[in-house]
Amino acid sequence: MFYLLMDLLGTAAFAISGVMVAMDKRLDLFGVFIVAFVTAVGGGTLRDLLIGNTPVVWMREYIYIVTIISTVVLSILFREKLRFLRKSLFLFDTLGIGLYTMVGIEQGLQADLLPIMCIALGTMTASFGGVIRDILCNEIPVVFHKEIYATACVVGGISYFVLRNLPIQDQYVYIMAISIVVGIRLMAVKYKIALPSIYKTD
Amino acid sequence: MFYLLMDLLGTAAFAISGVMVAMDKRLDLFGVFIVAFVTAVGGGTLRDLLIGNTPVVWMREYIYIVTIISTVVLSILFREKLRFLRKSLFLFDTLGIGLYTMVGIEQGLQADLLPIMCIALGTMTASFGGVIRDILCNEIPVVFHKEIYATACVVGGISYFVLRNLPIQDQYVYIMAISIVVGIRLMAVKYKIALPSIYKTD
Amino acid sequence: MFYLLMDLLGTAAFAISGVMVAMDKRLDLFGVFIVAFVTAVGGGTLRDLLIGNTPVVWMREYIYIVTIISTVVLSILFREKLRFLRKSLFLFDTLGIGLYTMVGIEQGLQADLLPIMCIALGTMTASFGGVIRDILCNEIPVVFHKEIYATACVVGGISYFVLRNLPIQDQYVYIMAISIVVGIRLMAVKYKIALPSIYKTD
Numbered sequence: 001m002f003y004l005l006m007d008l009l010g011t012a013a014f015a016i017s018g019v020m021v022a023m024d025k026r027l028d029l030f031g032v033f034i035v036a037f038v039t040a041v042g043g044g045t046l047r048d049l050l051i052g053n054t055p056v057v058w059m060r061e062y063i064y065i066v067t068i069i070s071t072v073v074l075s076i077l078f079r080e081k082l083r084f085l086r087k088s089l090f091l092f093d094t095l096g097i098g099l100y101t102m103v104g105i106e107q108g109l110q111a112d113l114l115p116i117m118c119i120a121l122g123t124m125t126a127s128f129g130g131v132i133r134d135i136l137c138n139e140i141p142v143v144f145h146k147e148i149y150a151t152a153c154v155v156g157g158i159s160y161f162v163l164r165n166l167p168i169q170d171q172y173v174y175i176m177a178i179s180i181v182v183g184i185r186l187m188a189v190k191y192k193i194a195l196p197s198i199y200k201t202d
Numbered sequence: 203m204f205y206l207l208m209d210l211l212g213t214a215a216f217a218i219s220g221v222m223v224a225m226d227k228r229l230d231l232f233g234v235f236i237v238a239f240v241t242a243v244g245g246g247t248l249r250d251l252l253i254g255n256t257p258v259v260w261m262r263e264y265i266y267i268v269t270i271i272s273t274v275v276l277s278i279l280f281r282e283k284l285r286f287l288r289k290s291l292f293l294f295d296t297l298g299i300g301l302y303t304m305v306g307i308e309q310g311l312q313a314d315l316l317p318i319m320c321i322a323l324g325t326m327t328a329s330f331g332g333v334i335r336d337i338l339c340n341e342i343p344v345v346f347h348k349e350i351y352a353t354a355c356v357v358g359g360i361s362y363f364v365l366r367n368l369p370i371q372d373q374y375v376y377i378m379a380i381s382i383v384v385g386i387r388l389m390a391v392k393y394k395i396a397l398p399s400i401y402k403t404d
Numbered sequence: 405m406f407y408l409l410m411d412l413l414g415t416a417a418f419a420i421s422g423v424m425v426a427m428d429k430r431l432d433l434f435g436v437f438i439v440a441f442v443t444a445v446g447g448g449t450l451r452d453l454l455i456g457n458t459p460v461v462w463m464r465e466y467i468y469i470v471t472i473i474s475t476v477v478l479s480i481l482f483r484e485k486l487r488f489l490r491k492s493l494f495l496f497d498t499l500g501i502g503l504y505t506m507v508g509i510e511q512g513l514q515a516d517l518l519p520i521m522c523i524a525l526g527t528m529t530a531s532f533g534g535v536i537r538d539i540l541c542n543e544i545p546v547v548f549h550k551e552i553y554a555t556a557c558v559v560g561g562i563s564y565f566v567l568r569n570l571p572i573q574d575q576y577v578y579i580m581a582i583s584i585v586v587g588i589r590l591m592a593v594k595y596k597i598a599l600p601s602i603y604k605t606d
Contacts, residue, residue, distance in 0.1 A: 049453055050449070052459060117463050140542045145431045145432050194432065198436070198483065
């Protein structure tokens with residue numbers, strides 16, 4: 001129940017980030033909706049396609065589409081207010097990332113994949129919605145050049161596989177791994193930490 | 203038979219729209235062909251992938267690839283004449299959209315999906331070829347900011363699910379739903395109707 | 405064994421081409437890695453998705469992910485030296501294209517597809533990694549407007565289906581088809597041969 005609530009909050013936060021990018025590009029109502037939709041479900045869809053888990057999850061569970069439609073409608077109605085919510089949105093978004101990472105890892109384990117593939121799936125679930133959003137809006141994906149975001153997912157994923165070998169109960173392992181993802185991202189944004197640059201004149 | 207003919211006319215019209223966009227970008231022969239190809243089959247391919255219907259349809263039925271290759275060859279040979287055909291092309295394209303919407307809905311029903319998912323699949327089948335075309339040509343997809351196009355598919359899809367609960371024969375329901383998609387798009391283009399703007403200074 | 409080595413050399417060459425394009429765009433470490441990754445596995449992933457061969461190949465065989473990670477790490481460490489390797493890289497890349505074309509055709513045959521579909525799959529396996537790379541970097545795919553590359557795959561693919569009907573041993577047919585792809589590309593680059601232009605003022 002708590003898990004589902006978190007999942008839907010993450011979905012909504014991702015959808016809102018889609019609405020905001022789409023509105024910056026002045027897309028029409030349909031464009032805004034589609035961009036919000038792919039931002040919210042794109043990562044999970046790619047994951048499901050890669051492991052052959054079809055129909056993909058948002059086609060099997062209508063709660064996602066309902067959540068996204070409501071979120072988009074509310075976001076557009078209150079579009080003037082969205083900027084005041086930036087902080088809470090950032091928080092939900094970050095929780096969403098942590099959660100999506102673990103959902104992806106879980107699915108990888110169920111498909112009998114190696115830990116490294118599970119971590120790749122988790123990172124993809126968390127970050128590829130944003131990648132597709134940026135491609136649809138004709139931008140280089142922001143996760144490729146601005147934020148410690150995917151890195152947080154990778155570190156969280158590795159931590160998960162380390163922690164589950166220790167004598168800790170499963171649900172605590174989950175919560176710890178999610179906290180690590182969330183913590184790294186919050187700290188990175190707060191202290192403006194970026195990945196070490198590989199360019200001379202940065 | 204009539205159905206297949208319509209399907210292939212739609213495929214050809216979509217392929218030609220791909221040729222025209224690709225030539226505006228001055229792509230080479232191979233680029234023009236690929237863009238035409240994905241415009242024609244992209245929506246259906248995405249639909250098949252999402253519901254797990256593989257190999258995707260154009261791999262199972264060679265008539266599509268033959269239609270597309272012939273269309274591209276003819277379009278390139280008569281490329282100077284294409285602009286005079288704009289009206290007929292627009293008509294075929296619009297018929298194609300109506301038809302593709304219903305094909306997508308049909309596939310969704312066969313996969314036991316909820317009506318809302320079927321409508322999403324139908325709209326995707328009809329519009330994502332153009333989305334992928336525009337992404338390959340490094341443009342923001344035109345369906346996201348210019349045309350009542352996807353909206354026509356959504357309204358047509360909803361009409362289909364309303365009409366099939368009335369005591370009307372199946373084939374008439376199909377034809378009526380397709381006509382609704384076609385009618386909305388023709389009217390929207392003729393009277394320059396756009397979605398209500400969500401921006402202040404539009 | 406030789407086959408696997410070639411496959412991994414091709415994978416590495418593709419990954420390096422991803423690193424170079426990503427660094428031109430000044431992506432961060434994560435961005436460089438992802439772009440290198442999709443360049444190397446993108447074509448094969450699309451092929452596996454289209455024929456329903458899931459989990460896709462790089463999820464089943466960890467050797468690919470290991471090869472790509474090592475390649476990216478080495479490429480970044482020795483990034484100043486990469487330009488001196490351009491010639492060898494071009495050679496590996498071309499070998500990779502030839503090989504990937506045949507891998508795609510092979511998979512198509514195993515999925516009982518028609519020769520024309522197999523050739524399409526082979527060409528896709530060889531060229532779509534680069535297409536996705538360019539889309540992620542917000543460029544029109546270079547294969548659509550600059551190079552005889554896909555054409556080499558198509559001609560090599562056709563040759564394969566012609567040659568296998570002759571009384572030649574299977575492995576020689578492979579090697580001949582791969583040589584044709586490699587030969588065409590090398591000649592095209594050496595003599596600056598492009599596809600015939602379809603535009604007036606080229």
